[in-house]
Amino acid sequence: MTHQHPIRVYYEDTDLGGIVYYANYLRFIERGRSEWVASLGLDQRQMQAEQGLVFAVRRVEADYLKPAHLWDDLTVTTAAAQITPARIELDQAVLRGAQTLFTAKVTLVCLGPGHRPTRLPDTIRRHLTK
Template sequence: MTHRFAVRVYYEDTDLAGIVYYANYLKFIERGRSEWVREIGLDQGRLKAETGIVFAVRRVEADYLSPARFDDLLTVETDLVRATAARLVLDQAVLRGDTRLFEAQVTLAALGPEGRPARLPAEFRRSLETG
């Protein structure tokens, strides 16, 4: 199921040419991932406090297709591609209406308190199955 999150382009998001600065797309998709996790019922703050587990971006493969501009209303789409014991792979896109502006495949790793890979908690795996 595709999760959708709306984001508005503010002046601070743009560069001298008046288009969204390339690194800000990574911020937009981070917000989309955070809201996706929240929507499936996982409290990341509580997860860290109780288990020490956090999610870290392991890999991003991105394509910039078309520029976004000041005041555009964008949609960040997030789809789960695959989940393993300690990783998630997500497809994410940023759209303006029906036009795809940016695409990325993001690999997240679950890390324990010592910074080493950790198994995804059972609660989270159940949320993925039902969400």
């Protein structure tokens, strides 16, 4: 299942030419991931408060294909490519209509108390594989 999250490009997202600054695509996909997790019924604040668990980005492989511009309405898509006991691999993209502007393969890990890597608890894995 692919999750979709709308984004509008504002002045703060662009350079002087009205083109989205390259690092902001990472912010866009972060928002998309956060909304994907929430849509699956996981409350990241509760995970951290009750279990000391957080998700952390381990790796991002990004391709910038075409620029987004000021006032563009974009869609961030997020889909689980693979979920193992130790990591979550996601395929993400930023689209303007049907046109793909940016793609990324993102690897997340779970960190436990003391920010040490830990296996994903079964309860969380079940939410992520809905």
